[in-house]
Amino acid sequence: MGVTIESTAIVSKKARLGDNVTIGHFAIVEDDVExxxxxIISPFAIIKxxxxxxxxxxxxxxxxxxxxxxxxxxxxxPTILQIGDRCDIREYVTINRGTTETGKTVIGNNCLFMANxxxxxxxxxxxxxxxxxSAAMAGHVKVGNYVVIGGLVPIHQFVNIGDHVIIGxxxxxxxxxxxxxxxxxxxxxxxxxNSVGLRRRGFTPEQIQAIDKAYTIxxxxxxxxxxxxxxxxxxxxxxxxxxxxxxxxxxSKRGIITAPRNNR
Numbered sequence: 001m002g003v004t005i006e007s008t009a010i011v012s013k014k015a016r017l018g019d020n021v022t023i024g025h026f027a028i029v030e031d032d033v034e035x036x037x038x039x040i041i042s043p044f045a046i047i048k049x050x051x052x053x054x055x056x057x058x059x060x061x062x063x064x065x066x067x068x069x070x071x072x073x074x075x076x077x078p079t080i081l082q083i084g085d086r087c088d089i090r091e092y093v094t095i096n097r098g099t100t101e102t103g104k105t106v107i108g109n110n111c112l113f114m115a116n117x118x119x120x121x122x123x124x125x126x127x128x129x130x131x132x133x134s135a136a137m138a139g140h141v142k143v144g145n146y147v148v149i150g151g152l153v154p155i156h157q158f159v160n161i162g163d164h165v166i167i168g169x170x171x172x173x174x175x176x177x178x179x180x181x182x183x184x185x186x187x188x189x190x191x192x193x194n195s196v197g198l199r200r201r202g203f204t205p206e207q208i209q210a211i212d213k214a215y216t217i218x219x220x221x222x223x224x225x226x227x228x229x230x231x232x233x234x235x236x237x238x239x240x241x242x243x244x245x246x247x248x249x250x251x252s253k254r255g256i257i258t259a260p261r262n263n264r
Contacts, residue, residue: 006043015047018055032078033066036085050078050097054085054109063093069121071139074099084109084127095119099139108145120157132169144179146201162248164201166194176252178218179244180211189260190219203241211241218245219259225249 001020005011011029018037023029025043033047036055041047044061051066059065066081068074081097082104089095093113098104099121107119108127118136119125126145131137135149138157143149147161150169155161162179168191177183180198182191193215198208213236218228229249236242249256 024061048081048097050080051083052080053083054087056085057083057087057089059089060091060093060115062091063089065089065093065095066097067094069096069099069139071099071121074121079121080104081107083107084111087111087113089113090117091115093117096121098122102140114151126163146197148197156254159254160248160252163244164194164197166197175254175257176248178215178248178256180241181215183257185260188257190215190257191260207239207241210236210239211245214242214245225256 003017004022006023006025008025009023009027011023012031014031015029015033017035020038021035023041027041027043028046030047030049032049034052036053038056039053040058042059042061045059046064048066077100079098079100081095084107086109087107090113092115096105102122105119105122106124108125110128111125112130114131114133116134117131120137120139122139123137123141125143126147128145129143129147131149132151134151135153137155140158141155142160144161144163146164148166150167152170153167153173155173159173160176162177164180165177166182167173168184171184171186171188173188180193182194184191193208193212195208214232217231221228223231229246232242232246
């Protein structure tokens with residue numbers, strides 16, 4: 001099928017548009033842009049050069065996608081923003097492309113960015129993630145799959161967030177958050193497993209129980225992280241989920257969030 005471009009839209013002839021793309025009134029699509037089949041670009045949205053958008057994405061009005069990094073070291077080098085398929089990007093969202101350090105910002109498939117969210121340069125966001133209204137991540141943040149970030153959450157640069165994490169609204173994220181858990185309070189702390197999310201994603205009771213045992217050792221046994229890791233390795237079966245937890249901890253450079261103060 002063809003492309004529908006409203007008469008007031010400004011679309012570069014150099015932009016590469018897939019089949020059945022719709023571009024609304026007063027939207028702007030710059031030169032070095034690729035937009036996949038079935039995408040809808042709403043009125044007044046701006047798609048900047050360097051954007052590579054997959055299939056069936058929707059970009060709402062007044063969003064700016066693929067803008068230059070907010071980094072003083074950036075000097076107009078060619079970098080990209082890579083967006084997967086079926087992403088829903090709501091009003092006033094800003095997603096910046098990468099710097100020369102990594103060359104790109106990456107967004108996975110089936111992600112929802114609610115109004116006024118921000119993804120900075122060189123971030124990597126996995127599949128099936130949700131950022132609620134006005135959440136913002138600084139540069140070089142890495143987010144796993146099936147992560148839910150509550151509204152108004154600010155995420156410090158270089159933070160890593162594991163798979164299946166849910167973060168309560170309004171809480172600051174200064175450290176890494178291991179997979180499968182709920183995080184909340186101030187300072188940000190472990191609040192238990194994301195049990196509802198895990199069950200929805202098909203985790204068995206046995207898998208959830210094993211994950212729970214690991215985090216009981218890590219956060220509720222009055223051990224430091226190194227001691228807890230050794231105890232987990234000795235006492236628990238090293239299932240795929242337990243290995244994922246241990247690998248995340250081993251790779252953490254900012255340190256992981258702690259147990260709630262009243263549990264220490």
